[in-house]
Each structure stands twice: as structure tokens, then as C-alpha cells.
Amino acid sequence: MTVVIALRCLDGLVMGSDSQITDPGRGLTYPDQKLHPLGKRAAWGGSGSRAVLYDLEQIFGSEPESILEADDIGRALQARTVPVLEHHYECFIEKVPAQESSGATPATYVLAAGYTGDQPFIVDIDPHGLIGRHEGTGFQAIGSGAPMAQQAYTLLENFNMSDRGIDYGLLGVLRVLDALAVSSPSVGGPMDLCRITPEEAHHLSPDEVAEVREQVGQWKDREQKTLDVLFD
Template sequence: MTVVLALRCADGLVLAADSQITEPDRGLTYPAQKLHGLGKHAAWAGSGSRAVLYDLEQMFDAQPETIVEASDVGRALQARVVPVLQHHYENFIEDVPGQKTSGATPATYVLAAGYSDDKPFIVDLDPHGLIGHYEDIGFQAIGSGAPMAQQARALLSNFRMNQRPVEYGVIAALRVLHALDETSPTVGGPMDICRITPDGADHLSPDDIDEAGAQVRRWRDLERETLDRLFES
């Protein structure tokens, strides 16, 4: 299971992902980098076929600024992603003689967030090549863990992260990932987070993420203390 989520705050964006890859047909689970830079002011991550994502990573690394600086970032991503998807769809062998059907598929989702001409964007592409824009909504998640991430986001909606600084968005995103890590055996760390402002994209170090984790625990403790006092006269 993969979960990638993008969150908009008052002064920036957060893109976050887990790092666990699960291949049920081969009985394998291993960590892998899912979140990647997209020039100086954006980042992207994907869910689905590792073969497709590898090709996209090579392509995006070769020309990141031409994507982010395009007048329509969604169309710029679409123009590059769709041919790669079509190539893999056309060459995918669904039934392999002598092997059980594994359920493998080239279907892949892409989620990108950042700033283009100082304007924030949250854009995804689905396996059909369709573009979704979520900068106005302020949240999007992809991957098999996306429905649970959406539920977690709804539970945190009263904290109004879209009105708070991006530092709050970092701990909110990490709290969602931690919740999914606790409830799903196929979501796991280390967690990967990119904090993005008009000044640039900052990929958090393991120490930064550990510090954010301490803030998540403090947040939970404060909530518990508040609940303990709820019925005090």
C-alpha cells in the first residue's frame, strides 16, 4: 500500500509519503523513495507501477523547470506522463504462461505540488491521464491508502490547517502518516516530507522528521489533557 498526500497551508504546501513498497505476488516488502524534487519550487510522488514511476523519474529529473514554469502545470505533466503510460499499457503482458495472475498492472497515479509563477498548485494525474486540480480544495491523496488519508483529513478539519503556517501542515501530514502506519501493515516508514513555500522546496532530513514527530506526540498529549478536563466544573 502506498499513501501520498498534499496539503495546503496559509503560506505554503506540504507533500508527504510513506516509503514502504509491497509486492504481494512475490511476498516482498521493502522501503523505496517515493517523493522526489521537481525543480527548486515543487515536488512530486507517485503510486502504482515501479516501472512507470522509474521512467517518469528519469524524465522529470531531466527537465523539471520546464514543467513547473509552464503556463499550465497540469497540461505540462500530462504531456509527459501520458506517452509513458501508453507505452507501458501497449507492452504489458497480462497473462504469462506458467504463472498465476498476480494482479500487476501499469496503472499509475502522479501527485505534484509546488509553486509556479509564485502561485501554488496541487495537481494529480490518474491512470487514464486525466488531470485534477486541488489547490483550491487544499488537500489530495493518492495510493491505496488514499481513502484512509481522506478520512484522517476530515477528522483533523477542525484544526483549519489551511489557515495556519506550513510548519503546522508538516506535523498534520506526519500525524496522518503515523495513523495509517498504525492501522495498515502495508504503510510504513521512514516517512518522507517536503515543505514548499514560494522561496523553494525543502526536503526534510531524518532529524527534521524526528523533531516533527516529537511535536506530533506533544499535540496528542495536549489533546488528551484537554479531553481529561472537558467535564470539569
């Protein structure tokens, strides 16, 4: 199971993902990077076929500025993603002789967030090549863990993350990811976080993620203390 999340905050954007890859054909799980830079002020992640995502990583990595400087960021991502999807769909061999079906499929989702000029964007491309824009709602998740991520984020809605600064957004995204890791064995760490402002996209180091997790722990402790005295 994969989950990649994008959240709009008052002064920036946060992207986060787990790093556990499940290979149903071989019955394996292993860690891999799911968040990638997209130029200096954006990032992207994907879920689905590793072959498709590898090709997209080469394309997005070789021409990030032309994507971000396009008049329509959604169309720019779509124009590069759809031909890759079509190629893999055309070449995909669904049934392999003398081998049981592995459940593999080239279907792939892409989620990108960042800034074009001073305007934030949250864009996804689905396996049909359709564009989704999510700056208005301020939250989007892709991957097989997306429904649970949406539900977990809804439970945090009263904290009004979109009206708070980006440091609060990091706490919210990591809390959602950690909640999914507890509830689903196929979501696993280490968790990746990216802090995106109009100036830069900063991918947090493991030590920085650990600091954010410590702050999440303080948040939970204060919630517990509030609940303890609620009926006093």
C-alpha cells in the same frame, strides 16, 4: 499500499508519503523513496507501477524547469506522463504462461505540488491521463491508502490546517501518515516530508522528521489534557 499526500497551508505546501513498497508478485515489501524533487520549488510522488514511476522520475528530473515554467502545469505533467502510461499499457503482458497472475498492473497515479511564479499548485494525473486540480480544496492523496488518508484528514478538519502556517501543516501530514501506519500493515516508514514555500522545496532529513514527530506527540498530549478536564 502507498499513500502520497499534498496539503495547502497559509504560507506554503506540504507533501508527505510513506516509503513501503509492496511487490505482490514476489510477496515482498521493502522501503523506497516515493517523494522526489521537481525543480527547486516543487515536488512529486507516485503510486502504482514501479516501472512507470522509474521512467517518469528520469523525465521529470531531466526537465523540471520547462515543466514548472509552462503556461499550464497540469498539461505539462500530462504531456509527459501519458506517453509513458501508453507505452507500458501497450507492452504489458497480462497472462504469463505457467505463472499465476501476480495482480500487477501498469496503472499509475502522479501527484505534484509546488509553485509556478507565486501561485501554488496541487495537481494529479490519474491512470487514464486525466488532470485533477486541488488548490481549491487544499488537500489531495493518491495511492491505495488515499481513502483512509482522506478520512484521517477529515478528522483533523477542525484544526483548520489550510488557515495555519506550514509548520502546522507538517504536523498534520505526519499525523495522518502515522495514523495510517498504525491502521494498515502495508503503510510503513520511514515517512518522507517536504516543506514547500515560494522560495524553495525542502525535503526533511530523518532527524528533522523526528523533530516534527516529537511536536506531534506534544500536540497529542495537550489534546489528552484538554479531554481529561472537559467535564470538570
